[in-house]
Amino acid sequence: MTQDRLFSRQTGAARWLVLVILILVAAIAAGAWWGWQEYQRLEADKADVVGRMETLKAEMATQRSEVQGALAAFEKKQSEQAAQRIKDQAILTDMKTGGQKLWLINEARALASLASQRLLLTQDAMAARRLLEAADNVLARLDDPSVLPARQALAVDMDKLSRAGKVDVQGMVLQLGALRQTVAELAVPTEEAPPERDLPDISQPWWQDLLDRMPVNIRHHEGQVPLPLSAEQASLVRLTLDGSLQQAQLALMQGRGQAYQQALANAELTLKQWFRNDDPRASHMRDVIAEMGGRQVAYVLPEIGAGLAAIEALKRKEGDA
Secondary structure: OOOHHHHHHHHHHHHHHHHHEEEEHHHHHHHHHHHHHHHHHHHHHHHHHHHHHHHHHHHHHHEEEEEHHHHHHHHHHHHHHHHHHHHHHHHHHHHHHHHHHHHHHHHHHHHHHHHHHHHOOOOHHHHHEEEEEEHHHHHOOOOOOHHHHHHHHHHHOOOHHOOOOOOOOHHHHHHHHHHOOOHHHHOOOOOOOOOOOOOOOOOOOHHHHHOOOOOOOOOOOOOOOOOOOOOHHHHHHHHHHHHHHHHHHHHOOOOOEEEEEHHHHHHHHHHHHHHHOOHHHHHHHHHHHHHHHHOOOOOOOOOHHHHHHHHHHHHHHHHHH
């Protein structure tokens, strides 16, 4: 019995030892599996961190490139501003040393040249004098004794223009334009269609009935009146009158007095031939044309150019200096 008990105890102890070993093996296996899972998770985290670092490095490189580009553009802008500052300083220095004077002389020369052209093209002495006066005011801004000869020459030209005959060319041109606008309203005598008769009048003579049937319309007028015209002929008469007034305007602007008088005479003759005396518009137009024909438009324009020549001489002198 004692041996059996001893064997039983040894067997029980062996079983417990095996059980403990199995438990230890299971614990070690579970720990190994958990360690492997942790290793895998750490590797994934490490890869994610490495990816983020690479992305961050790429972003930092892009930002560094952008900063370098902005710095390069800023430096380029600074260099351009410095160059412009140097250029402006040179221009300012040039103006202080005489550039402004030459610029004002060129402006005065342009005004004097424009005055000569205005006098030649429009015959307007007063407008040319105003341009010369503007050129003199420009030279007066220089406050330099060297411009006095040019200003004296300009004063001589302005005096010539002041003594020239004063004719309101612009006002007369506008008055002729107003007359042209009323041409379309003038009443030109136009012919009317002859009355048609289907049956002869028994009370009239046979020869009167024969005349009524003929394609000839006989009219009796008391006194001297214009002949009736067709619509096309009346339109042509109005165009002729408008053309005469337009020729008078052109001759007036060009200072050709004889051509101006001839154009007004043609317009007056057209009114007399083709328009009735009892037409108030035609009568008013004849009165206005007669009054304008008595005005003096041919006048001798003065010769100017001394001021322009003096300014050009001053410019050459400044350019050589």
